[in-house]
Amino acid sequence: MQLLRMTAVVGACFMGAFIPLEMLNWVEARWVSYVLDVLTLGLGISNFYLITGEHSRLSQGNPGYVSLGCEILLALPMTTIAGLIQGYDMSWLVIFDLLAVRHLGRIKDFLDEYDSLDPMLYRILPILSGLPLLVHFTSCCWIGLGSGTVGPSAERIDTYIKAVYWSFTTLTTVGYGDISAKTNAQMLFACGVQLVGVCAFGYILSNIIGLINRADAAREHHMDNLERVDTYTRSHRISPELRGKIRAYFHYLWITNKGYQDRSLLESLPRQLQSEIFLHLNKNMFEEVSFLKNAEQDLIVDLMEQLQSRVALPGERIFRAGDEGDALYFIQSGEIQIGGANGEIFAHLHGGEFFGEMALISDRPRSASARAISYADLFVLTKESFDKVSQRYPKFRNSIAEIMKVRQVG
Numbered sequence: 001m002q003l004l005r006m007t008a009v010v011g012a013c014f015m016g017a018f019i020p021l022e023m024l025n026w027v028e029a030r031w032v033s034y035v036l037d038v039l040t041l042g043l044g045i046s047n048f049y050l051i052t053g054e055h056s057r058l059s060q061g062n063p064g065y066v067s068l069g070c071e072i073l074l075a076l077p078m079t080t081i082a083g084l085i086q087g088y089d090m091s092w093l094v095i096f097d098l099l100a101v102r103h104l105g106r107i108k109d110f111l112d113e114y115d116s117l118d119p120m121l122y123r124i125l126p127i128l129s130g131l132p133l134l135v136h137f138t139s140c141c142w143i144g145l146g147s148g149t150v151g152p153s154a155e156r157i158d159t160y161i162k163a164v165y166w167s168f169t170t171l172t173t174v175g176y177g178d179i180s181a182k183t184n185a186q187m188l189f190a191c192g193v194q195l196v197g198v199c200a201f202g203y204i205l206s207n208i209i210g211l212i213n214r215a216d217a218a219r220e221h222h223m224d225n226l227e228r229v230d231t232y233t234r235s236h237r238i239s240p241e242l243r244g245k246i247r248a249y250f251h252y253l254w255i256t257n258k259g260y261q262d263r264s265l266l267e268s269l270p271r272q273l274q275s276e277i278f279l280h281l282n283k284n285m286f287e288e289v290s291f292l293k294n295a296e297q298d299l300i301v302d303l304m305e306q307l308q309s310r311v312a313l314p315g316e317r318i319f320r321a322g323d324e325g326d327a328l329y330f331i332q333s334g335e336i337q338i339g340g341a342n343g344e345i346f347a348h349l350h351g352g353e354f355f356g357e358m359a360l361i362s363d364r365p366r367s368a369s370a371r372a373i374s375y376a377d378l379f380v381l382t383k384e385s386f387d388k389v390s391q392r393y394p395k396f397r398n399s400i401a402e403i404m405k406v407r408q409v410g
Contacts, residue, residue, distance in 0.1 A: 007046050008103040009110055015040070015100040016133035020140035022094055026156065040097050104130055127207050134200060138171065138193055139163035145186045150179045171197030222254045249313065252375045256333065271305070278304040289328070289357055299393050306385035312336075312372035323366045325359025327382045334376025339369050348373070360386045361400050 018036065021027055108126050142163045146152065150166075153159045166179045170193045181187040229250065233243045269277075279301055292300065307330075312318060318329065321341035329336075333351045340346060346368060349355055355370055360383055390397050 006110055008100075008106045011039075011046075012101050012104040012106075013133065015097050016104070017136060019094055019097050020137050024140055024144055036097075040100070101133065104133070123211055124208070127204055131200075131204065134196075135164060135167045135171065138167040138196075141189065142166055142186075145189055146183065148179050148181050148186055167193070170194060172201055173197075219254075222250065225250055245313075249311070249375075252311070256375075256377065275301045275305060278307065284352065288352075289354060294399075295396055296393060299389065299396055302389045302392070303381060303386065306389060307379045307381055310378045310380050312376040312378055314372060314374050316372045318370040318372065318378075319356070319366050320369045321366050325356065325362065325364065325366055325383065327380050328354060328357045328360050328386070329370070330354045330379040330381070332377040332379060334378075335373040336376055337371050337373050339371065341369065359383055 018027075022036070105126070107129050111122050111125060139160060140163070142148065143152070143159055147159060147163060148166065150162050153162070162179065166175070169175045169179075170190060174194055175190070181190045226247065229246055230243070233246060238246075283300070292303075312334065318336070331349055331351050331353050336349045336353075336355060337345060338347045338349060338355060356366070358364065359366070360381070390400065
């Protein structure tokens with residue numbers, strides 16, 4: 001099916017480029033036209049299978065008589081038919097081959113198969129894919145009408161370049177007047193081109209502006225948050241100092257996570273994918289915890305699913321000596337100071353390190369205090385979650401009991 005979609009897109013581009021030239025009688029070798037008949041026959045058949053196959057796959061019943069009729073007309077050898085009819089100029093029949101251009105819209109279906117494609121490229125390719133064909137078709141029509149005041153040139157390339165120039169200026173603006181219509185047919189055609197240009201380029205520009213805005217969606221999300229926070233704090237007459245702290249916190253989130261919390265972005269993913277992501281990001285931290293080094297892989301994954309993210313503010317006391325031990329903390333980024341009850345400093349911990357692990361295997365109160373020196377991103381594993389998970393792994397539970405016995409004897 002993917003090959004048929006690619007054939008439909010390539011065929012649409014080929015027909016859109018070649019048929020207007022043949023209508024101008026710029027294709028002088030007749031054998032080229034007969035080869036084109038063979039190609040249109042193959043393209044019509046492949047499109048027929050593509051349409052019927054997709055409707056069957058999507059259980060949508062019959063694809064419709066209009067679509068099938070268009071493919072039948074496309075498959076007919078129009079050049080051969082026109083050559084067989086004597087006494088009349090039937091070369092205009094090849095215009096029916098332009099029905100293939102409607103399959104240019106299948107470029108979206110073609111791109112859907114590539115999950116690694118950049119989202120920006122995915123959005124902009126379908127928008128811009130039809131623009132060259134629109135300019136080419138308009139240019140060929142303008143040449144067929146006599147090329148306006150500039151008139152036809154002896155050199156076809158000169159005529160075509162001037163026609164492309166007129167098409168661009170007319171489609172994007174209202175023309176500069178250096179090449180203008182001089183017959184009624186040209187004037188009517190120019191009016192139609194201007195109308196099409198307003199719609200087409202208006203659509204393209206609006207989508208490009210939307211793409212630019214989406215490209216910086218994270219910043220827009222951040223600015224919206226700041227505006228809501230400012231409105232809330234001002235309406236409640238919160239002091240400028242506290243407002244500054246709140247803005248500093250949101251600024252920190254923007255610098256570190258582009259304004260998004262990690263978990264919130266992953267909640268829509270299946271549980272298996274979430275587990276694999278957490279294992280990739282945090283496995284090294286877990287392996288540093290002595291009593292988790294030899295733990296089963298499934299246990300580590302289950303524990304990771306219980307992690308809770310937390311941001312500690314500069315100067316925030318995470319726990320004090322003597323507090324009940326209720327959690328183990330992993331430092332993702334930032335600096336944490338570990339000190340004693342009397343103010344002495346034992347250590348400064350940074351990203352990739354952990355503290356408070358004894359709370360998971362012992363009921364003793366905290367023997368030290370922990371305070372954030374700077375903004376710190378932490379992952380928290382509560383004792384309740386640890387006990388709940390470890391009960392499903394008897395061997396690990398027994399090894400924890402042995403560690404507790406050794407520490408108690410010590």
